[in-house]
Amino acid sequence: MTDSQREDTVWQTAVERIIRKHEWPLDDTAENELIAWLKNDPAHRAAYEEASHVWLLLVWFRTLKKNSHLLLFSRLPKIAVRAN
Amino acid sequence: MFLNQQAVDLSIVFVAHQAQLRRTALRILRNPERAEDVVQDAYLKVTEAADVLNIKQPLAYLLQMVRNLAIDCHRRAAFEVGLFEREEEGLHVPALMGAPEATAISRQHLTLIAHALSELPERTRRVFELHRLDGHTHCAIASKLDISTSLVNILIHDAIDHCRAALRSN
Incomplete structure (x- = not known):
């Protein structure tokens, strides 16, 4: 596998994990497995963070479109992955 | 009123x-x-x-x-x-x-995302919104739009990939 193929696989895995977590809350086994995957390689973490960021932006885009007053707040919400 | x-x-x-x-x-x-x-x-x-x-x-x-x-x-x-x-x-x-x-959110990123979403094919955007914003499961979306669950998954991935590319291009 080339570097870019490997990077793509990691990215797709990160996205898949986020989609799954969104669809169904993780049980303990799945949660531990996710943590193990994240610890396994800094690239996994980086991909997961990036995917989480995209994921969260997508919801805030709609919320802000409906509630432009939110822009008056001192900061936009800091939402962690737990928001999923 | x-x-x-x-x-x-x-x-x-x-x-x-x-x-x-x-x-x-x-x-x-x-x-x-x-x-x-x-x-x-x-x-x-x-x-x-x-x-x-x-x-x-x-x-x-x-x-x-x-x-x-x-x-x-x-x-x-x-x-x-x-x-x-x-x-x-x-x-x-x-x-x-x-x-x-x-995951602090920037307004600039939101603008990029808005643009990226508008560029998606209609079906992809629809599937993605049903999943991400309305919280429907793959199965529910598949039966609603009469497509397979694996296609639902592919389209969700496509949407996220496209948004990521838009953020990265900046």
């Missing part, structure tokens, strides 16, 4: 008294970030409430709403502590799940 007028008034009162509402939440939660989240939740409730009542004392109403939300948040936080400690312990590195700063 009358009801709309009330709703507008309430959000104006809200913005005008933001600081006081935030202090109210802060007194209960003792955590500025959670307090801010609670204030924002309250604001969303105010703007989204379909049936705005004829509120004679809007500030008192808002303060009570913030208090209730803060108390809920406080209870939830106590419950979540266990989960977070476990995650952080497992990761040993700052700035991921337990550290929301890692």
Whole structure:
């Protein structure tokens, strides 16, 4: 596998994990497995963070479109992955 | 018309008294970030409430709403502590799940996302919105749009990939 193929696989895995977590809350086994995957390689973490960021932006885009007053707040919400 | 007028008034009162509402939440939660989240939740409730009542004392109403939300948040936080400690312990590195700063949202990114979404093919966007924003499962989307669940998954991936590319190109 080339570097870019490997990077793509990691990215797709990160996205898949986020989609799954969104669809169904993780049980303990799945949660531990996710943590193990994240610890396994800094690239996994980086991909997961990036995917989480995209994921969260997508919801805030709609919320802000409906509630432009939110822009008056001192900061936009800091939402962690737990928001999923 | 009358009801709309009330709703507008309430959000104006809200913005005008933001600081006081935030202090109210802060007194209960003792955590500025959670307090801010609670204030924002309250604001969303105010703007989204379909049936705005004829509120004679809007500030008192808002303060009570913030208090209730803060108390809920406080209870939830106590419950979540266990989960977070476990995650952080497992990761040993700052700035991921337990550290929301890692995903601070910028207005510029929101603009890029808005544009990226508008570029998606109609079906892809529809599938993605049903999943991400409306919380439908793959199965529900598949039967609604008469496509396979694996195609639903592919289209969701496509949408996220496209948004990522848009953010990266910046």
